[in-house]
Amino acid sequence: MKTMRQSIAWIACLLLFSASAVSAQTTFNPKVGVNVSGLDAKFSDYKTEARAGWNAGFDLRSGRGIFFLNPGVHYFSYTARLIQDPESNGNNVSFKDETTIQSLKVPLNIGLRLTGDNGILGIHAKGGITPTYVLNVKERPNFSLNVDDLNRFTWGANVGVGVDILFLTAELNYEMGLNDYFKNVEGKNNTLTLSVGLKF
Template sequence: MKKQSAKFYTAATAAAFLLAIFSTSLSAQVVVNPKVGANFSGVESQLGDITAEARVGWNAGVDFRIGEKALFFQPGLHFYNYTARLVDQVARPDDISFQEETTIQSLKAPVNIGLRLTGDNGLLGIHVKGGVMPSYIIGVNEKPGYGFDKSDLNTFTWGANVGVGVDVLFLTLDANYEIGLDDFFAQAAGANNMLTISMGLKF
């Protein structure tokens, strides 16, 4: 409980800090960048008699590039839906393991600082970015016969991320790699490192 409270206060402090930055940036140039993509996870843990493996999923959301100089501020909000494979390891006479797939839904609010390597308004624009990625688990699609639900996951986690983006006119392509800083599962070790590839528009 103390750990969750500490994370809540940390998140509240970070949110207040970001709100202050955002409010002072309203007069700056803002680029809106809605996007959709695919994500690939690499976390696996043993939960009692069940092995849970998070793998591939999809995501949709929006980023905001604030500032017109080489450095810019880029907050965002994204919905992530990714697949988890559940394998029942209970020993059986025929040595057969049963498996099922479920989905996990979360909200991610990346907070990045970006650096433009080329101009932002020409035919081609390239930038790099890095920052933090707070994540909040919304829910789990529970499967009958498998004791796996939202309580098996840490509701709030932090990640560090780096990425690169390419703009071609009004189209965008982004690759982002998130390094999990907390355990993904509540009762098992293992961070969720995730690669996300997204395409979008900017205006």
Template structure:
């Protein structure tokens, strides 16, 4: 996490040095996310589903380009289904939640310009993620230890500003395995809305 903080700090200083008219926009937001990840854990098949997220992004830049670091809390819903490898097992489905912190670092480009009533922008970058907790269910062998603590993703997004309101759609491609002992990467589609000031 310290490495990420150092990267963001250096990027902000460098970006500001080359952008004498740099402005900072604060953009708190709330949204929903759809995850696409599958993995086989012990006798369980785990798959992520719909969740929610809340956080804040900054936009630091001039007329067209901007740097956009952020910090977001994500809550995923995971569906757990037991693997019916023997006839004696009873089939069950259970859902639990996974909490994580994401710290995206993006470079953005204003398509229509900041002074317009309606502004479209593109952004892309990297997203480190840290798993915080798993809501463990009694009798189900699925816990935080089954997930990697840190993962990386590459993301691209399209956003829109309407006066002080913002809406953005972001797609993150998992660049590392999500599970500790099996393969499976987490790809996340997020739709968020917020305000900017």
């Protein structure tokens, strides 16, 4: 049943995305950026601390009025620091290592133009939901963390603000995790992202 709900959610996301893509009044906005995650979780023998990562993808802006649809597809790579509890390895030495978590995000936002859309400078705000699917976790020899330890499908709520200067764009976005990132450990993934890109 859970798998069916996830499939329905992804189909709904793709339908909304497709509806925006075929609109005659659609702006294409490829972008790259950096992100910082507030992902902290404590396992039985080690803990994770999130660090900076990077992301790349694109958004669509569909509609020419004050409001516009703003779906997108983005690849995210998080860096997580793994710290082993000294008592768990029997030698009072704390092992540290880093791993990367790759995810695919499909944000579904509604945007609000705070200024005009045809001038040199444009400012907009946006908000919505973001389904996320974990693609892979880079495994490390001293730690048991792998992709099966994560909830592969999660939801987030996000808000953001962006600035356009001619065909250049910059955007700051904050996503708040709505459910636990790991299967058996409490902890949500909150992410701050700064991206730059083009629009045409």
